[in-house]
Amino acid sequence: MYNLLYKELRLAAHPNLFVFTLLGALVIVPAYPYGMVFLFGCLGPYITFTYGREINDIYYTSLLPVKKRDVVKSKVALVVLSQMAQLVISLPFALLRLRLLPEGNPAGIEANVAYYGFGLMVYTIFNVIFLTHFFKTGYRVGWSFLWAIIPATLGVLLMEIVVHFPQFAWLDSVEGAMLFRQLPILLAGILVYILGTAIAYRVSTKRFDIVDL
Amino acid sequence: MAVLSVKGLTKRYDNFTLDGVSFTLQPGRIMGLIGKNGAGKTTTLKSILNLVRADGGTVEMFGRDFLQNEQQCKQELGVVLGGIDFYSHKRLSSITEVTRRFYTNWDEQAYQKYLDMFELVPSKKVKELSSGMKVKYMLALALSHNAKLFILDEPTSGLDPVSRDDLLVLFRELVRDGERSILYSTHITSDLEKCADDITYIKDGKLVKSADKGTFIESFQYLRESGEDRPLSLEEIMIRTERRGYDV
Numbered sequence: 068m069y070n071l072l073y074k075e076l077r078l079a080a081h082p083n084l085f086v087f088t089l090l091g092a093l094v095i096v097p098a099y100p101y102g103m104v105f106l107f108g109c110l111g112p113y114i115t116f117t118y119g120r121e122i123n124d125i126y127y128t129s130l131l132p133v134k135k136r137d138v139v140k141s142k143v144a145l146v147v148l149s150q151m152a153q154l155v156i157s158l159p160f161a162l163l164r165l166r167l168l169p170e171g172n173p174a175g176i177e178a179n180v181a182y183y184g185f186g187l188m189v190y191t192i193f194n195v196i197f198l199t200h201f202f203k204t205g206y207r208v209g210w211s212f213l214w215a216i217i218p219a220t221l222g223v224l225l226m227e228i229v230v231h232f233p234q235f236a237w238l239d240s241v242e243g244a245m246l247f248r249q250l251p252i253l254l255a256g257i258l259v260y261i262l263g264t265a266i267a268y269r270v271s272t273k274r275f276d277i278v279d280l
Numbered sequence: 281m282a283v284l285s286v287k288g289l290t291k292r293y294d295n296f297t298l299d300g301v302s303f304t305l306q307p308g309r310i311m312g313l314i315g316k317n318g319a320g321k322t323t324t325l326k327s328i329l330n331l332v333r334a335d336g337g338t339v340e341m342f343g344r345d346f347l348q349n350e351q352q353c354k355q356e357l358g359v360v361l362g363g364i365d366f367y368s369h370k371r372l373s374s375i376t377e378v379t380r381r382f383y384t385n386w387d388e389q390a391y392q393k394y395l396d397m398f399e400l401v402p403s404k405k406v407k408e409l410s411s412g413m414k415v416k417y418m419l420a421l422a423l424s425h426n427a428k429l430f431i432l433d434e435p436t437s438g439l440d441p442v443s444r445d446d447l448l449v450l451f452r453e454l455v456r457d458g459e460r461s462i463l464y465s466t467h468i469t470s471d472l473e474k475c476a477d478d479i480t481y482i483k484d485g486k487l488v489k490s491a492d493k494g495t496f497i498e499s500f501q502y503l504r505e506s507g508e509d510r511p512l513s514l515e516e517i518m519i520r521t522e523r524r525g526y527d528v
Contacts, residue, residue, distance in 0.1 A: 070381045077378050078367050127366040129331055131382045132354035280331040 071141035072148065074128065080145065081118035087111030088149045091157030094178035095164050101178050102223035105186045108153045109193040109219055112146045113212040120206050126280060136272040139202055143268045146198070150190050154183060165241060175227040181238045181249035185226040187256030191263035193219040202271035205278045281343050283307050283429050283461040284328070290336035291327050296485055298323045300337065303480045303490035305429075308458030310451055312472035313465040314514065315482040316522055321465040324482065325433050328463075329359065341429065355383060358422020360415055362434035365406055372409075372417060373402035383425035391424035412443035419450070430454065430462045436471055444468070448475045469514035479514065483521065 087107040094101050119125065119142075128138045161178035176182050197215035201208060230239035237245045238252075284305040291298040298320045305311045315321050326332040328339050330350060339346040341353040367375055380386040395402065398416040400409075409417060415435045422430060436444045452475050454460050466472065472479060472493070479497075480490040489496055500517040512520070 070378075073381065074378045077374060078370055122367045122369070123364050124367070126331070126361065126364060130329070130354070130359045130361075131379070132351045132357075133382065134350055135330060277333050279333060280326065 068140070068144065071128075071133065071137060072144050074131075075141055075145040078127075079115065079119050079122070079124040080149075081111075081115045084111040084115045084145075084149055087114075088153045089156060091153040091155070092160045094157045095160040095167075097168050098172060098174040100175040100223075100227050101172065101182060102175060102185075102189070102227050104153065104157060105189040106216070106220060106223060108150045108186075108190060109197070109212075109216055111149050111153075112197070113208065113216075115145070116142070116201060116208045116211075120208055125205050129280060135276060139198075139268065139272045139275050143194075143198060143264065143271070146194060147264060150194075154186065171239075171241070176230045177239050177241050179239070179241050179249060180246045181252045182226075184249065184252035184254070184256030185222070187253075187260040189219050189222045189226075191256075191260050192222050195263050195267045198267040199270045199274065202275040202278070205275060205280060281307075282340070283342060284463060285340040286324075286328060286337065287340075288337035289324060289327050289334055289339065291323055291332055292335050296320070296323075298327065298334075298485045301482060301485075301487045302337075303487070305461050305463055305478070307428075307461055308455050309477040310455055310462040310464060310475055311478040311480055312469075312476035313463060313480050313482065314467065314469060314472065314518060315465075316467060316518070319482045320485040321467075321482060322433055323485075325431055325463070325465055329431065355385065355425065356428045358419065358425075358427035358430045360418040360422075360430070360432045360435050362411075362415070362432070362437050365414065368407040369405060371403055371405050372400060375406070376402070376421065379421055380424070385426045387424055387426060390426075391420065394420035394423050410443070412439050412447060415447060416450075419454075423454075428460055430460065430464075432462060432464045434466055435464065436466060436468060444471060445474075451475050467518075469518060472514055481518070481521075488521065 087110055090107045091104055093099060093104050125138055128141060129135060157178065164178065171177060176185075193215045196218065197211050200211035200214055229235045237248055240246070282304045286304070287302045289298060289301040296318075301320070301324055303311070313321050313324065323332060327334040328346070330347060342356060344353060346353050376391065380388070380391070398413070398420055400413065400417055400420060406414065406417075419430070436447055439447070448471055451462055451464070455462060464476070476493055478490070478492050481488040481496070489499060491499065497511060497514065497517065500512060500521070503517060503520040504512055
C-alpha cells in the first residue's frame with residue numbers, strides 16, 4: 068500500500084494536485100465562498116487522472132507485481148490523501164481567521180464545524196460518481212468528471228445558499244454553542260465519507276477487474 | 281518445466297476473436313509470435329498478462345496459474361510494450377526509485393551494471409530517449425529484478441536497422457545461460473530469422489502453428505511454387521499464407 072501511494076505521489080500525481088490541495092488555505096480569505104475549496108479538492112484528482120492517462124500510468128502499474136485491483140486501491144488512496152490533506156491544511160487557517168477576521172465571511176458559510184461536515188459529503192458525492200464511472204473504462208476521465216462535478220457543485224451551492232436563510236443561521240455561526248450544535252453534521256460527514264469511499268472502492272474494483280487495457 | 285504454457289486462450293470482441301490459442305515456451309529459448317497487423321498478437325500478450333480479461337483458456341507461468349499467482353509471477357516477469365511510453369516527463373532515476381520498491385529480488389548492483397552496459401543516463405527523461413534506448417531501459421529494470429521471462433510486444437518496430445540488430449544481439453545474450461526466456465511479438469520476420477528458436481504464428485485470431493523454427497519452416501515448404509528449390513523464408517511463408525485475391 069505504501070509503495071503504491073509512493074508511486075502515485077512520485078510518478079502519477081500532476082503538480083496541480085499539490086497546488087489544489089494547498090488551496091485549503093483559502094479559508095483565510097476575508098470574503099470568499101469557501102465551498103470552492105471542496106471543488107478544488109475534486110479538480111485536483113480530475114487533473115491527475117487525466118495526466119495519468121497521458122503517461123500510461125495504469126498500464127505501468129498493472130505490469131508491476133501487484134493485483135489488478137491494486138491499481139484502483141492506489142488511485143483511491145491518492146484521492147483520499149489529497150482531500151484529507153486539504154482539510155488538514157485548511158484547519159489552522161480556519162482557526163486563524165477567528166482571531167484575524169472576527170466579523171465573519173459575508174460571501175457564504177463560515178469555515179466552521181458544519182462546513183467541514185458538508186465538505187466531506189461533497190467529496191463523497193464526487194468520489195463515488197467519479198471513481199466508479201472512471202473505472203468502468205480506465206480512460207474516460209472527462210465524462211466521469213462531468214457527471215461527478217455537477218452534483219458536487221449543487222451540493223456546494225446548497226450549502227452556501229442555505230446559510231443565508233434565518234432559520235439556518237446557526238449553520239453559519241462560529242460561536243461555541245452553535246459549533247456544538249453543528250457537530251452531528253460533521254459526524255455524519257465523516258461517516259458518509261468513510262462509507263462512500265468504501266463503496267466507491269468496491270464498485271470500482273469490480274468494474275476495473277473486467278476492463279480490457 | 282515450461283516457463284510459459286498457454287492453453288486455449290480465447291478473447292471475444294465484437295469484430296474479432298482470439299480463438300483458443302495454445303503454445304509452450306521452454307527455458308532458455310526465444311519464441312517469436314508472428315502474424316500480420318490485427319492478427320491478435322498484442323491481444324494474446326495482453327491476455328497472458330491479464331491486461332485483457334480472457335474469456336477462456338489458462339496461462340501457467342513458472343508452473344503456476346497466472347491468475348491465481350499474479351503477484352508472484354510478476355516478480356519474475358519483465359514486460360516491454362513497444363510504442364507505449366511511460367512517464368515521459370520523468371527522469372529514469374525517479375521511475376527506478378519507485379519500481380525497485382515493488383521487487384523483492386531487486387539487485388542495485390546489477391541495475392548499475394546494466395545502466396552502464398546500455399549507456400543509460402539516470403538523469404535523462406524518458407522523452408529524451410530513442411525508441412531503442414526505451415526498450416533497453418525497460419530491459420535493464422527487468423534484469424535488475426532477476427526476471428526469468430521477458431514478454432516483449434513489438435520491441436523492434438520503428439527502430440533503424442542498426443538499433444534493431446543491436447537489440448537482437450542483446451536478446452540472444454539474455455537467453456544464453458538457459459535461465460531466461462523471451463516471448464517476442466513482431467511482424468518483422470527477418471528479426472526472427474536471426475534470433476528466434478521457436479515460432480508461433482497467429483492468423484485472424486487462430487493459431488496456425490507453434491514449433492521450433494526448423495520444424496516450423498519445414499512444415500510450410502508445401503507453399504513453394506514450381507521451380508523453387510530453396511527453402512521459403514519466414515516472410516515468404518507469411519505472405520503466401522496471408523495472400524488473398526482481389527476481384528476489382
